[in-house]
Amino acid sequence: MHDEMPGFFPGRPGGERDEPLLDMILERRPIPPWAPPEIYGLARMLAAVAGPAEPGELAGQNAALVAFTRLASPAGTSPAAPRSVRRLLPERSARGRLPLAAAVTAVAAGLGSTAAAYVGVLPSPIQHFVHVTIGAPAPPHDYSRHVPAVASSPTQARHEPATSGPPKTPTATSPVPARGKASHRWRYGLPANSPGPAIASCLPTPSPARNPVWPTLAPASAPASLSPTQSPGRLSPTQSPTSPGPRASGWAAPSPAATACPRVPTQTAVPRPGQ
Amino acid sequence: MIGAAFGVTLASAQAGDEAAFACIFRDVQPALLRYLRVIAPDPEDVAGDTWLQVVDGLVRFRGGEQAFRAWLFTIARHRAVDAGRSRARRPAVPLELSAAAQRLTSPDAADQALETVSTQAVMALIASLPHDQAEIIMLRVVAGLDASDVARIVGKTPGAVRVAAHRGLRQLAGQAERTGVTH
Numbered sequence: 015m016h017d018e019m020p021g022f023f024p025g026r027p028g029g030e031r032d033e034p035l036l037d038m039i040l041e042r043r044p045i046p047p048w049a050p051p052e053i054y055g056l057a058r059m060l061a062a063v064a065g066p067a068e069p070g071e072l073a074g075q076n077a078a079l080v081a082f083t084r085l086a087s088p089a090g091t092s093p094a095a096p097r098s099v100r101r102l103l104p105e106r107s108a109r110g111r112l113p114l115a116a117a118v119t120a121v122a123a124g125l126g127s128t129a130a131a132y133v134g135v136l137p138s139p140i141q142h143f144v145h146v147t148i149g150a151p152a153p154p155h156d157y158s159r160h161v162p163a164v165a166s167s168p169t170q171a172r173h174e175p176a177t178s179g180p181p182k183t184p185t186a187t188s189p190v191p192a193r194g195k196a197s198h199r200w201r202y203g204l205p206a207n208s209p210g211p212a213i214a215s216c217l218p219t220p221s222p223a224r225n226p227v228w229p230t231l232a233p234a235s236a237p238a239s240l241s242p243t244q245s246p247g248r249l250s251p252t253q254s255p256t257s258p259g260p261r262a263s264g265w266a267a268p269s270p271a272a273t274a275c276p277r278v279p280t281q282t283a284v285p286r287p288g289q
Numbered sequence: 290m291i292g293a294a295f296g297v298t299l300a301s302a303q304a305g306d307e308a309a310f311a312c313i314f315r316d317v318q319p320a321l322l323r324y325l326r327v328i329a330p331d332p333e334d335v336a337g338d339t340w341l342q343v344v345d346g347l348v349r350f351r352g353g354e355q356a357f358r359a360w361l362f363t364i365a366r367h368r369a370v371d372a373g374r375s376r377a378r379r380p381a382v383p384l385e386l387s388a389a390a391q392r393l394t395s396p397d398a399a400d401q402a403l404e405t406v407s408t409q410a411v412m413a414l415i416a417s418l419p420h421d422q423a424e425i426i427m428l429r430v431v432a433g434l435d436a437s438d439v440a441r442i443v444g445k446t447p448g449a450v451r452v453a454a455h456r457g458l459r460q461l462a463g464q465a466e467r468t469g470v471t472h
Binding site: 033036037039040041042052055056059060062063064065066067068071072073074075077078079081082083085 | 302307310311314315318319320322323333336337340341344345347407408411412414415426427429430431433435436451454455458459461462465466
């Protein structure tokens with residue numbers, strides 16, 4: 015290799031003078047007329063290599079344009095991008111359809127069972143079971159028998175300040191039971207530790223404007239609202255199942271007092287904490 | 290080379306103009322493919338990977354035509370190296386050599402070039418040179434890059450690039466004289 019350096023061609027003296035010519039070839043500059051013919055030949059060879067595209071060399075243009083359209087176009091201006099997204103969507107939905115359906119079914123079954131338990135429409139043995147396990151209302155035929163149990167349960171004990179004494183008795187003796195099973199939920203309301211909030215999250219949350227009783231039914235204010243002097247007859251209307259207000263507040267209420275119906279005329283009689 | 294209109298063309302391509310991008314592609318692709326035919330076993334595949342990366346970074350690119358070409362050929366070289374490594378990791382798989390790869394590995398590449406005086410014949414001659422010399426000549430002559438850009442791409446100094454290019458040209462001229470390949 016080193017013996018090539020003295021001349022442009024091996025064996026040719028004075029080849030060092032050709033180096034500027036080689037630079038001209040490399041830089042694709044015009045070759046001066048005094049250059050040796052070998053330089054011209056070399057320049058022509060390299061010019062052929064650097065020439066225009068030959069057939070087949072631009073075969074990848076379409077693929078490059080597709081890639082350009084998909085990747086380089088600004089978002090929203092390329093019609094190919096949505097197409098590619100659409101092509102991906104069925105595959106993704108097909109992959110995720112079965113687990114999604116299973117999850118939805120499981121959630122629906124759970125929510126439905128819980129809702130049925132709190133509505134009280136389950137068969138009596140099952141209703142009794144869920145009554146014992148998750149604090150759902152007792153079966154109708156056990157109503158009077160289970161009232162003390164409910165009252166003595168931790169759930170009920172937590173709301174003792176709100177429902178102690180007469181409130182429990184009025185609930186049991188109120189004329190509401192005569193209305194049927196659907197009334198139980200309003201009679202008992204929802205325990206604070208019940209799984210009800212899972213359902214309540216799917217229900218419209220009553221706003222204070224719709225249910226002005228809501229703020230006053232906080233546990234702190236409950237004792238005042240459920241004073242022993244309050245008659246059972248005044249409480250039972252607040253638990254009417256026919257009112258849509260307490261239905262919503264009943265699922266989401268943290269205390270049985272929250273099942274109070276907003277249309278109860280005694281709302282104004284409920285003293286607020288500041289009162 | 291696009292020349293003075295390159296800036297406008299590039300800006301249009303960066304804005305999503307397919308025609309502008311196609312103009313750039315048609316200008317660069319022949320040189321890219323010929324360069325890859327010298328250094329890569331699968332030039333078409335490597336060229337495709339190169340353009341994908343170019344498209345991906347086109348919006349962020351800033352610079353003139355020389356810088357764009359230097360950027361593109363840098364990507365191409367990296368992809369070619371990756372392709373070579375990928376092939377090296379699969380030695381047990383029998384490879385179907387493409388025509389370009391056969392030209393690279395065939396000992397009688399210069400003899401084949403004798404048959405036809407064409408671009409392919411000259412490329413075969415270049416491919417018969419030592420790898421670094423062939424690559425530098427292709428980058429300098431075919432890609433149109435200056436010595437400093439080539440030096441950055443191949444990891445040499447500009448002086449070393451110049452020396453290697455001169456040596457390669459001398460060998461190429463001598464080989465062409467012996468084989469009679471002229472154009």
